[in-house]
Amino acid sequence: KVAQVAAMRKLLTMLNAIAKSGRPWDASLHPA
Known part of the structure; x- marks a missing residue:
């Protein structure tokens, strides 16, 4: 649950x- x-x-x-x-979502700045 903690995770x-x-x-x-x-x-x-x-x-x-x-x-x-x-700014719109930038996948390069926030890789999944």
């Missing part, structure tokens, strides 16, 4: 950074 929560927090952080920067 799942950590993954969700990381995803939310990346989405928040993208929203603030106003």
